[in-house]
Amino acid sequence: xxxxxxxxxxxxxxxxxxxxxxxxxxxxxxxxxxxxxxxxxxxxxxxxxxxxxxxxxxxxxxxxxxxxxxxxxxxxxxxxxxxxxxxxxxxxxxxxxxxxxxxxxxxxxxxxxxxxxxxxxxxxxxxxxxxxxxxxxxxxxxxxxxxxxxxxxxxxxxxxxxxxxxxxxxxxxxxxxxxxxxxxxxxxxxxxxxxxxxxxxxxxxxxxxxxxxxxxx
Amino acid sequence: xxxxxxxxxxxxxxxxxxxxxxxxxxxxxxxxxxxxxxxxxxxxxxxxxxxxxxxxxxxxxxxxxxxxxxxxxxxxxxxxxxxxxxxxxxxxxxxxxxxxxxxxxxxxxxxxxxxxxxxxxxxxxxxxxxxxxxxxxxxxxxxxxxxxxxxxxxxxxxxxxxxxxxxxxxxxxxxxxxxxxxxxxxxxxxxxxxxxxxxxxxxxxxxxxxxxxxxxx
Numbered sequence: 001x002x003x004x005x006x007x008x009x010x011x012x013x014x015x016x017x018x019x020x021x022x023x024x025x026x027x028x029x030x031x032x033x034x035x036x037x038x039x040x041x042x043x044x045x046x047x048x049x050x051x052x053x054x055x056x057x058x059x060x061x062x063x064x065x066x067x068x069x070x071x072x073x074x075x076x077x078x079x080x081x082x083x084x085x086x087x088x089x090x091x092x093x094x095x096x097x098x099x100x101x102x103x104x105x106x107x108x109x110x111x112x113x114x115x116x117x118x119x120x121x122x123x124x125x126x127x128x129x130x131x132x133x134x135x136x137x138x139x140x141x142x143x144x145x146x147x148x149x150x151x152x153x154x155x156x157x158x159x160x161x162x163x164x165x166x167x168x169x170x171x172x173x174x175x176x177x178x179x180x181x182x183x184x185x186x187x188x189x190x191x192x193x194x195x196x197x198x199x200x201x202x203x204x205x206x207x208x209x210x211x212x213x214x215x216x217x
Numbered sequence: 218x219x220x221x222x223x224x225x226x227x228x229x230x231x232x233x234x235x236x237x238x239x240x241x242x243x244x245x246x247x248x249x250x251x252x253x254x255x256x257x258x259x260x261x262x263x264x265x266x267x268x269x270x271x272x273x274x275x276x277x278x279x280x281x282x283x284x285x286x287x288x289x290x291x292x293x294x295x296x297x298x299x300x301x302x303x304x305x306x307x308x309x310x311x312x313x314x315x316x317x318x319x320x321x322x323x324x325x326x327x328x329x330x331x332x333x334x335x336x337x338x339x340x341x342x343x344x345x346x347x348x349x350x351x352x353x354x355x356x357x358x359x360x361x362x363x364x365x366x367x368x369x370x371x372x373x374x375x376x377x378x379x380x381x382x383x384x385x386x387x388x389x390x391x392x393x394x395x396x397x398x399x400x401x402x403x404x405x406x407x408x409x410x411x412x413x414x415x416x417x418x419x420x421x422x423x424x425x426x427x428x429x430x431x432x433x434x
Contacts, residue, residue, distance in 0.1 A: 055366035056324050056359070067309045073323060074316040092284045099291040105319060106290060107273050110327035125351065127344035134342065142273070149272035 005060040020072035021060040027079040029198035080162040100163025168193030222277040237289035238277040244296040246415035297379040317380025364400040385410030
């Protein structure tokens with residue numbers, strides 16, 4: 001079978017462009033691999049049948065003839081290993097690319113996600129307004145360090161890797177906050193990622209697969 | 218050079234056993250690889266010289282003759298690939314092990330970490346007491362899913378992998394909360410991990426390397 005990922009049939013406007021199947025789609029496009037999508041709704045994503053592939057009831061999950069996995073970071077790494085384009089040829093470079101994937105997922109995204117928590121998922125909670133400045137302060141701390149690590153380089157290592165792909169996807173979650181504007185090298189880094197033709201193809205396909213309205217069960 | 222990780226010279230009692238060099242030490246022990254430690258203090262971990270290896274000014278970072286990386290998850294995977302013991306022989310099993318490493322770091326640990334935020338790092342903030350029940354509710358949601366995925370198996374896949382090593386380290390962060398007691402299969406899973414001889418050796422070495430008191434600069 002052609003490698004297949006699950007994607008949502010519909011999400012609200014604010015989530016379009018940001019659902020994590022973008023990471024898999026972009027990796028497929030950078031490495032020139034064909035893929036198929038299995039479009040699922042909110043009922044099916046939480047069903048026991050889908051949770052067998054994705055225990056947390058989310059998208060994307062990934063299947064090919066040999067492998068069934070979940071976690072967008074693991075999926076992006078799996079796609080990156082299947083064809084050239086997202087990993088250096090040398091083992092040390094591959095280890096550093098994987099390091100940046102995990103840094104994006106464990107040292108940056110948990111902070112970025114807290115902004116979505118206070119602004120969206122817990123916007124109606126009594127504590128969110130009071131807590132928000134601390135969330136911003138924590139994100140800014142991570143951006144200071146990441147900005148220093150990037151310096152004046154185009155990418156986090158010598159060439160664009162699956163680590164940059166993952167980091168750009170995570171940092172894009174800060175667009176509305178305007179925090180990236182405080183770090184011109186990071187803003188330019190995200191813009192460089194978003195300017196890649198493979199990114200544009202992934203985004204177009206991601207958006208095209210959404211229904212206009214949620215489909216009634 | 219012998220593979221070398223940075224570790225802290227001193228941490229407060231509540232953090233002993235939980236600093237992330239445990240993940241690297243345990244991986245070394247499971248795979249029977251010798252390693253050395255570079256014991257550093259809080260000043261040096263934040264220094265430009267160390268940030269060149271670890272941009273976020275944390276431990277552990279890892280060096281050998283070929284590779285310099287940071288991120289405990291990437292380090293554990295790198296150690297797991299260097300010798301048998303933590304990864305299945307088949308590529309599909311390896312992909313699933315990597316999936317569980319990333320699930321621990323991106324789908325479970327960000328929730329667990331919020332408990333340390335409200336109980337320790339932001340314990341003095343006005344919102345923490347009010348927010349804490351929601352933090353517990355979110356963690357419980359993840360544990361429901363993880364408990365279902367584990368079922369009655371000993372490990373998340375067919376045998377103990379670097380994915381279990383990482384997940385057990387993440388779940389150990391819940392010991393004080395008693396949340397694991399609500400999920401007997403997860404409590405038993407963590408206990409099985411902690412009962413491994415390699416874990417005991419890693420923990421003993423981790424604890425032995427701490428100074429009794431912070432050393433004056």
